[in-house]
Amino acid sequence: MPQNLLDFDLEGLTAWFTELGEKPFRARQVFHWIHQSGVADFAQMTDIAKGLREKLQQQAKVAAPEVKYAHTSTDGTRKWLFDVGIANGIETVFIPEDDRGTLCISSQVGCALECTFCSTGRQGFNRNLTVAEIIGQLWVAHHGLKGEPNRTTGEISDRPVTNVVMMGMGEPLANLENVVAALGIMLDDHGYGLSRRRVTVSTSGLVPAMDRLAERCPVALAVSLHAPNDALRNQIVPINKKYPLVELMAACRRYLVHAPRDFITFEYVMLAGVNDAPEHARQLIELTRDVPCKFNLIPFNPFPDSGYEKPHAEAMRVFREILQDAGYVVTTRKTRGDDIDAACGQLAGKVADKSGRVMKRMQKETA
Ligand code: SAH
Ligand code: SF4
Numbered sequence: 001m002p003q004n005l006l007d008f009d010l011e012g013l014t015a016w017f018t019e020l021g022e023k024p025f026r027a028r029q030v031f032h033w034i035h036q037s038g039v040a041d042f043a044q045m046t047d048i049a050k051g052l053r054e055k056l057q058q059q060a061k062v063a064a065p066e067v068k069y070a071h072t073s074t075d076g077t078r079k080w081l082f083d084v085g086i087a088n089g090i091e092t093v094f095i096p097e098d099d100r101g102t103l104c105i106s107s108q109v110g111c112a113l114e115c116t117f118c119s120t121g122r123q124g125f126n127r128n129l130t131v132a133e134i135i136g137q138l139w140v141a142h143h144g145l146k147g148e149p150n151r152t153t154g155e156i157s158d159r160p161v162t163n164v165v166m167m168g169m170g171e172p173l174a175n176l177e178n179v180v181a182a183l184g185i186m187l188d189d190h191g192y193g194l195s196r197r198r199v200t201v202s203t204s205g206l207v208p209a210m211d212r213l214a215e216r217c218p219v220a221l222a223v224s225l226h227a228p229n230d231a232l233r234n235q236i237v238p239i240n241k242k243y244p245l246v247e248l249m250a251a252c253r254r255y256l257v258h259a260p261r262d263f264i265t266f267e268y269v270m271l272a273g274v275n276d277a278p279e280h281a282r283q284l285i286e287l288t289r290d291v292p293c294k295f296n297l298i299p300f301n302p303f304p305d306s307g308y309e310k311p312h313a314e315a316m317r318v319f320r321e322i323l324q325d326a327g328y329v330v331t332t333r334k335t336r337g338d339d340i341d342a343a344c345g346q347l348a349g350k351v352a353d354k355s356g357r358v359m360k361r362m363q364k365e366t367a
Pocket of ligand 1: 115
C-alpha cells in the first residue's frame with residue numbers, strides 16, 4: 001500500500017524520508033509542493049531529483065478524500081460532501097466575507113456525544129477521521145478556491161482560506177491525536193502558515209483533552225456552553241454529566257495560561273423556551289465571572305424532527321443586552337448558507353452509525 005503523504009505533518013514526513021534514506025530538506029521541499037502548491041503528482045515536483053520522484057511514485061501518494069459534490073449558496077457559502085468510505089460522507093463549508101475566508105472542517109464521521117439539538121449527534125457515530133481526511137478538506141478547498149475571484153471585491157486571492165474553525169461534524173477533542181497533527185500542518189510556515197489565533201477548535205467540553213490541547217497546540221478555543229447551570233446542561237449537552245460546569249470553567253482558565261492574552265469564545269445555541277430566558281443570561285454572568293471570554297449567540301438552526309424551535313428575535317435581543325450590559329463582547333452568528341443546509345449544526349453528511357443509537361431511536365419511534 002502506498003503511504004499517503006497527507007497523513008504526515010512535517011516532522012512525520014521528515015522521519016519517513018529518513019527511513020527512505022533521504023535528507024530532511026527533501027521532505028520540506030515535498031511538503032511545500034503538496035501544501036503550498038497543491039500538487040499531488042510527483043512528476044510535477046520539478047526540483048526533486050528524478051530518482052526520488054520515481055521512488056515516491058512507487059511508494060507514496062497524495063490522496064485527499066474524494067469530492068462527491070460541491071454546492072454554492074446564493075450568499076457565496078460553499079459546501080462540499082466528501083466520500084470517506086462505504087456509506088460515509090463528511091461535510092466542509094467555506095464562508096467568504098469581505099476581509100476573510102473561513103473554512104469549517106469536520107473531525108469525525110458523525111459524533112458519539114448526543115447533544116440533543118445537533119443534527120450530527122442525531123446521526124450516530126462511525127469513526128474518527130484520519131489526518132489525511134482532516135487536512136485533505138483544507139487542501140481541496142484552499143487549492144480549489146485559489147484563482148477564483150472574491151464575490152464582493154472581485155480580487156483573485158492566492159490565500160482564499162484565512163481562518164479555519166473545527167466546527168463541522170464531530171467532536172475534535174475526541175480525535176485529539178489526528179486533530180493536533182492536522183493543526184500542526186495548518187500552522188506550519190512550510191504548510192499553510194495560519195496564525196494560532198486564526199485557527200479555532202470548538203469543543204463541547206472534554207476537560208482532559210482541553211488540557212492536552214493547551215500543552216500541545218494552544219489554538220483559539222471555542223467552548224459549546226449552551227446552558228448556564230448543570231441541571232439544564234446535563235439535559236442538552238450530556239457530556240456535562242461527566243465534566244460538570246465547575247470543572248469546565250477551571251479547564252478554560254487553565255487553557256488560557258497556555259494562550260496568554262487570549263479569551264475563550266463561549267458558543268450558546270439559543271433554543272426557544274429552553275435556555276433563552278433573561279434569568280439564563282444572568283446565570284451565565286455568574287458562571288463565567290473568572291474566565292476571560294466572549295459570547296457567540298447562535299440562533300438554533302432547525303432540522304427535521306429536532307423538537308426545538310428558533311428563538312424569537314426579541315428574546316435574543318434581551319439576552320444579548322444583559323450580557324453586553326455586564327461588559328461582555330457578544331456576537332450573534334448570522335445564518336449563512338441556509339439554502340444549502342450549510343449552517344451550524346445542519347451538517348449531516350452521511351454516517352453509517354456504529355453506536356446503535358439510530359437503530360434504538362427507530363425502534364422507539366415504531367414501538
Ligand atoms: N463538537 C464540537 C464542534 C462541532 S459543532 C462542539 O460541539 O463544539 C459546532 C457548533 O455548532 C457547536 O457550538 C454546536 O453546539 C453548534 N450546533 C450544533 N447543532 C446546532 C443547531 N442545530 N443549530 C445551531 N448550532 C448548532
Ligand atoms: Fe457532537 Fe458537537 Fe453535535 Fe454535540 S454539538 S453532538 S459534541 S458535533
